[in-house]
């Protein structure tokens with residue numbers, strides 16, 4: 001199977017990592033950062049624009065910010081790692097910065113042998129061009145776009161997160177509480193790997 005994984009919000013904890021950067025540039029770590037409306041959309045909350053800009057500049061300058069994010073679920077990463085030779089895994093992300101692709105590859109190499117990282121904001125085109133069977137997302141707009149591009153031919157899993165509950169996914173998108181369970185049904189249906 002060909003699977004397009006989204007990283008931030010699904011597998012990588014960008015929110016907590018970015019909160020640390022915000023503190024570093026003189027802002028305050030947002031309380032309950034998990035409830036932010038969207039992992040990248042800090043402008044939708046009360047973060048002053050100059051702090052937000054400084055934080056993103058800091059991320060852009062850093063050669064290791066993306067390498068040091070925490071995974072949400074280490075066990076799930078291990079399970080995916082165990083089936084990486086059976087399926088085609090693609091990791092699609094719109095992370096900005098000059099060394100982002102390399103940093104993301106290094107991060108993924110904690111679990112995967114030769115991770116394929118695709119940097120693009122156009123997930124729908126990626127999914128279509130790669131004839132993806134399964135995609136994971138935490139952003140409703142991306143999930144809807146992918147479902148549209150795949151035209152009902154694949155499975156789009158939208159991971160239920162506090163920041164995506166205010167938006168409605170389209171019918172072809174499956175909102176799931178757990179990626180472990182949802183991916184497990186598809187990738188290791190006979191039980192634990």
Ligand SMILES: [Mg+2]
Nearest residue numbers: 006008009138
């Ligand atoms: Mg995401």
